[in-house]
Amino acid sequence: MSADIDAGLVRPPLRRFSPARVFYRLFGTPLNAAISLGVLLALAFVVPPLLRWALWDATFSGTAQDCAARSGACWAFIGNKLRFILFAFYPPELQWRPALVVGLILGLIGFSLWPRLWSARLLVVWPLVLGLCWLLLSGIVVSPRVSSNQWGGLPVTLFVWSTCFAASFPLALGFALLRRSRLGLLRIFAVAFIEGMRATPMVAILYVAMLIVPMALPGGAFLDKTVRAMIMITLFWSSYLAEVLRAGLQTIPRGQEEAASALGLGYWRTMQMIVLPQALRVVIPGIVNLAIGFLLATSLLAVIGIFDILNAARAAAIDPQWLGFYDEAYLLVGVIFLLLCTAGSRYSRWLERRLAVASH
Amino acid sequence: MTVHSRPGSRWKGALAASLVLASSVVSGLAHAGPTLDKIKERGTIKVGVGTTPGFFAPDSGGKWKGFFVDYGRALSIAVFNDPDKAEFTNSSPQQRLPALQSGEFDILLSGVTVTITRAFQLGFHFGPTVFYDGQGILVRKDLNVEKAADLDGATIGVQSGTTGELNIADFFRKTGKQFTPVTIEDTGEFINALESGRVDAITQDSSDLVGKRTQLKKPDDYVVLPERLSKEPLAPAIAGGDDRWLEIVNWTVNATIQAEEWGITSQNVDEFLKSEDPAIQRFLGVDPALAQAIGLDPKWAYNIIKTVGNYGEIFDRNLKPLGWDRGYNRLWTDGGLLYSPPFR
Numbered sequence: 001m002s003a004d005i006d007a008g009l010v011r012p013p014l015r016r017f018s019p020a021r022v023f024y025r026l027f028g029t030p031l032n033a034a035i036s037l038g039v040l041l042a043l044a045f046v047v048p049p050l051l052r053w054a055l056w057d058a059t060f061s062g063t064a065q066d067c068a069a070r071s072g073a074c075w076a077f078i079g080n081k082l083r084f085i086l087f088a089f090y091p092p093e094l095q096w097r098p099a100l101v102v103g104l105i106l107g108l109i110g111f112s113l114w115p116r117l118w119s120a121r122l123l124v125v126w127p128l129v130l131g132l133c134w135l136l137l138s139g140i141v142v143s144p145r146v147s148s149n150q151w152g153g154l155p156v157t158l159f160v161w162s163t164c165f166a167a168s169f170p171l172a173l174g175f176a177l178l179r180r181s182r183l184g185l186l187r188i189f190a191v192a193f194i195e196g197m198r199a200t201p202m203v204a205i206l207y208v209a210m211l212i213v214p215m216a217l218p219g220g221a222f223l224d225k226t227v228r229a230m231i232m233i234t235l236f237w238s239s240y241l242a243e244v245l246r247a248g249l250q251t252i253p254r255g256q257e258e259a260a261s262a263l264g265l266g267y268w269r270t271m272q273m274i275v276l277p278q279a280l281r282v283v284i285p286g287i288v289n290l291a292i293g294f295l296l297a298t299s300l301l302a303v304i305g306i307f308d309i310l311n312a313a314r315a316a317a318i319d320p321q322w323l324g325f326y327d328e329a330y331l332l333v334g335v336i337f338l339l340l341c342t343a344g345s346r347y348s349r350w351l352e353r354r355l356a357v358a359s360h
Numbered sequence: 361m362t363v364h365s366r367p368g369s370r371w372k373g374a375l376a377a378s379l380v381l382a383s384s385v386v387s388g389l390a391h392a393g394p395t396l397d398k399i400k401e402r403g404t405i406k407v408g409v410g411t412t413p414g415f416f417a418p419d420s421g422g423k424w425k426g427f428f429v430d431y432g433r434a435l436s437i438a439v440f441n442d443p444d445k446a447e448f449t450n451s452s453p454q455q456r457l458p459a460l461q462s463g464e465f466d467i468l469l470s471g472v473t474v475t476i477t478r479a480f481q482l483g484f485h486f487g488p489t490v491f492y493d494g495q496g497i498l499v500r501k502d503l504n505v506e507k508a509a510d511l512d513g514a515t516i517g518v519q520s521g522t523t524g525e526l527n528i529a530d531f532f533r534k535t536g537k538q539f540t541p542v543t544i545e546d547t548g549e550f551i552n553a554l555e556s557g558r559v560d561a562i563t564q565d566s567s568d569l570v571g572k573r574t575q576l577k578k579p580d581d582y583v584v585l586p587e588r589l590s591k592e593p594l595a596p597a598i599a600g601g602d603d604r605w606l607e608i609v610n611w612t613v614n615a616t617i618q619a620e621e622w623g624i625t626s627q628n629v630d631e632f633l634k635s636e637d638p639a640i641q642r643f644l645g646v647d648p649a650l651a652q653a654i655g656l657d658p659k660w661a662y663n664i665i666k667t668v669g670n671y672g673e674i675f676d677r678n679l680k681p682l683g684w685d686r687g688y689n690r691l692w693t694d695g696g697l698l699y700s701p702p703f704r
Contacts, residue, residue, distance in 0.1 A: 080420050089422040149449040150422075210455050214462040225464065305450045315450070318417040319425075320681055324575035 064322045077325040078332055081316040085332060088152020088312040097142070098155040101133045105158045113347055115354065130163050148226040152307030154336070157298050160226075160308070164233045165241075165291055171234065172241035177271070179246055190242075197239035202300050205236045210304045229304060237294055244286045248279035281355060288348040292341050309333055395466050395602040399439060407432040408451035408465040413571040414682045415471055415491075416448070424448040427678040428469040431490060431596065431613065434668045435467070438612045438660050443667050457482060460599055467609065468597040471567065478597070487596035487609040488617075492688035492697055494588025495527050496566030498573055501583050503560060508587050512537040517544045517553050517562035527590045528563050551575055554582070565592055570684050579683070586687065608656075615661045617700040618643065619670035621691055626669040629662060643703045650703065661703075671698060 027033040057072025060079075067074035078085075087098045108129045112122055137155065139145045178190035197205075209232035210225065217223060223231075252275050260270040302311035313329035316322070399405050409416040409428060416426040424432075429448060436446035451459055451470055460468050461482065471493070472478070474486045497516075499505050505514075508531060518525040520543040532539050542559050544550055551572060553559045562569070566584055573579050596609050619625070622640060624632050632640055642650040644665075645658035652658070668674060675686065690696025 084418060084420055084422055087422070089418065092421055147447070149447065207455065211458045211462070214464070222463075303452050304455055305452045307450065315411055315418050318411055318413045318571075319419055320413050320417060320678075321419065323413050323571065323682075 064325075067325070074325050074328055077317075077322050077328050081319075081322065081329070082332075084153075084316050085309065085313045085329065086153045087155065088307040088315070089150040090152060090155075091146065091150065094139070094144075094146065097136045097139070097146075098151070098153070101136055101155040102158060104129055104133055104136075105155075105162050109162065113351075115351070126166050130159070130166060133159055134163075148224050151226065153312045154309045156226075156301075156306065157295075157308045157310075160230055160233065160301065160306075161291075161295050161298050164230055164237055165294060167230075167234045168238035168241050171238035172245055173276075175238060175242035176245040176249060179242065180249060194239045194242050197236050198243070200236070202233075202236060202297055203303055205232050206300060206304050208232055225304065226306060229301065229306060237290075240290060241287070244283050244290055245279070247286065248281075248283035249275065251282050252279050284355065285348050285352050288344055288351070292344045295340060295344075296337065309336065394605065395598065396439075396605040396608070398463075399466055399605075403440070404445050404447045405432070405436055405439060406464070406466045407435075407446050407448050408456050408459060408468040408470050409448050410453065410456070410470040411450060412471065412567060413574075414679045414684070415567060416450075416469075425678070427491065427674060428471065430668050430674045430678065431616075432467075432469050434612050434616065434664045435609065437663045437667060438608050438656065441657055441660070441663060457484075460484065460597060463599070466598065466605070471594045472597040473592045474595050483600040484597045485600050485606045487598070487606070488613045488700075489593040489595045489697075490613055491567070491594040493565055493567045493592035493594050494688075495524050495563060495590040495592070496569045496588060497561050497563045497585045498554065498569045498582055499561040499585060500554070501581055505561070505585070508585060508589065509535050509537060511539060511561060513539065514560040515540045515542055515558070517542050517550055517559035519544060519550070519564055523590070524564050531589050563589070567592075567594075570679075570682050574682050586685075588688075607654075611654075611703075612664065614700040614703070615643070615664055616668070616671040616674060617691070617698050618703055619661070619665045620672045620698075621693060621700065624665055624670060625673055626666055629665045633662075639703065 025032070026036040053072050055072075057070055058075055059067045059070050059072065060075045062076050064074070064077070067076055083092065083095070087095055090098050108126065111117060112126070133155075135141045137146065137151055137159065138148065175190045175194055178186045179194065181187050181190070206229060209228040213223065213228045213232070256274055257270055260274050265273070298308050299310040301308045302314075307315065310330075310333050313333045314326070317324060317326045317329045409424060409426075409432070411417060412426075414426055416424060416428050419425050432446040432448060433443040437443050439445070449465070451465065451468070453470075456465075456468055456470050456472070457478070459465055471491070472484075472486075473493075474489065478484050479486065497508055497511070499511070503514075505511055516528060516539050518528055518541050525541070525543070528539070529541070542553065544553055544559075544562075550562050550564070554562050555576060562572070564572070566588065569584050573582055573584060576582055596613070598605060598609060619629075622632070622643075624640070624644075629644070633644055633646055635641060635644075635646075638647065641647040644662045645651050645660070648658040651660065657663070669677070671691075672686075675684070675689065686694075686696065688697050690698065692699040
């Protein structure tokens with residue numbers, strides 16, 4: 001039977017669990033058997049100590065002293081510090097604001113992921129919602145004001161990420177088009193910007209935002225540190241995004257543009273009606289991929305003293321009351337990032353399949 | 361707390377250093393008005409702090425706590441008569457000095473070491489040294505080591521890219537002894553290396569080592585040697601150009617030291633209001649002549665001691681639980697280095 005399946009003579013039964021088949025898959029050949037045994041052995045070494053640490057010997061409530069008395073994980077630390085890791089220095093009594101911001105941003109992204117809702121309306125909804133998040137965090141509409149050095153944790157990670165990514169999109173589109181422009185000077189400018197930005201590490205960009213930008217501002221003018229960082233990150237990300245978008249533009253044969261101009265369409269109409277709808281569709285998986293990478297890159301904000309969620313977790317473990325529970329703190333942040341990124345990559349795969357169907 | 365380079369960030373340090381130099385050229389433009397005017401106009405003092413257990417760390421409620429944080433609160437009392445007008449912001453070691461120059465902070469209470477280049481090239485003013493730090497050595501007790509020179513032939517863990525790495529090499533070259541350095545990148549690895557016996561000792565600024573010791577499984581089996589391989593006087597740093605602000609910083613620190621010398625604590629300060637000693641009467645504002653002469657609230661020193669406490673109380677509250685010994689940070693009357701000029 002299994003030989004027939006392997007030979008392609010018989011269609012394998014779909015979605016039916018058969019212990020014999022599983023056994024054959026894992027131990028059917030000497031190589032498979034060796035690999036399976038090796039993996040099982042490794043698991044036998046890793047899993048029991050991990051379980052002992054995470055469950056049996058763990059402390060689920062109490063103080064740091066209770067934790068120190070036991071050898072396992074200190075989940076009491078997470079219980080005590082969860083608020084700080086998620087919202088950092090934001091005043092606890094105003095906590096609903098960052099919580100609402102997290103909800104708004106996740107909602108906005110979830111809403112935008114649904115292809116049926118893709119329309120020009122999104123171009124209005126995004127700035128509106130992100131603007132509302134800014135007003136909420138800073139407390140401009142709902143007093144009291146909270147200065148940006150008290151922001152931190154998950155809302156900062158999500159806000160910086162979504163705002164900079166959204167803002168870099170139109171810029172990136174502009175640079176991608178400029179790079180293909182027939183006007184030499186503009187093309188050179190776009191190439192210089194994109195290549196210059198891409199040749200610079202993001203940490204250096206953050207230092208520029210922190211140190212050089214204030215010096216370049218006219219005397220007396222003062223821009224908030226977070227705003228400066230966000231402006232520079234937007235410029236930086238737009239150079240990467242521009243290259244992804246340009247890849248999409250390259251896939252559209254020139255003939256289509258020539259046909260469009262033969263029909264009497266101008267440059268902008270051609271782009272808007274013919275080139276961009278096709279080009280953007282091609283690069284959506286690339287954009288999602290970039291977005292996931294950028295989400296992880298937001299941890300670099302720590303180097304300029306902004307408390308993103310990773311930096312907040314680290315700071316939570318230096319409180320003398322709860323000193324040194326780095327493993328637990330980093331594990332929590334790792335899980336949060338893993339959830340966000342897994343959701344992103346699952347979405348990307350789903351979308352790819354859907355678009356592949358749609359384009360047939 | 362000299363370098364605090366993160367692992368693999370040597371180039372970052374270099375970049376930050378060159379940016380510091382670049383910004384020092386134009387720093388004159390950055391702060392036109394005196395710092396104190398800005399503070400009063402804004403209603404808050406912007407304080408830059410670091411992240412080291414006991415010195416500055418957020419508690420579960422997101423409030424900054426620590427030795428240096430208490431000095432920020434004391435300053436807030438001196439200026440505004442309110443301990444909560446100090447706004448603490450974390451500043452990474454790479455960006456704190458330029459941030460001070462650009463006016464992002466009114467004062468750095470982030471454990472800045474006083475050095476001559478920082479005074480001349482960067483144009484910083486330093487308040488009194490509030491903490492005498494220095495590079496220390498954390499070693500297992502069963503090695504029976506009493507001083508660094510006993511570590512002949514030992515394996516010592518050093519953090520790469522820090523001055524600590526250079527200092528220990530210099531020390532052993534000077535004394536003609538041998539040691540094997542083990543460069544450890546991740547600071548969390550330090551503890552593992554020591555506990556597993558991969559290294560006999562680790563060396564870092566003692567402010568870091570003391571915190572590390574408490575994280576060991578058996579802290580009592582290890583000791584931080586009393587010897588210091590380098591001088592790291594940590595002091596408040598402000599940008600040049602505001603003498604009055606500097607004096608407020610100076611005398612706020614001095615007040616906590618002087619109070620300890622007189623034995624005035626947050627508990628007994630009210631009894632001292634009845635003191636017959638004219639110096640104490642001037643200090644606590646019972647006799648307002650001194651405060652009037654210097655233009656501060658007559659009760660400024662009283663409020664600082666009542667709210668934050670004297671130097672010893674600040675030290676005991678924040679650093680003693682971590683196992684800190686006063687060491688050099690004792691009063692001059694106890695054989696330490698703390699000395700306040702007279703309040704008159």
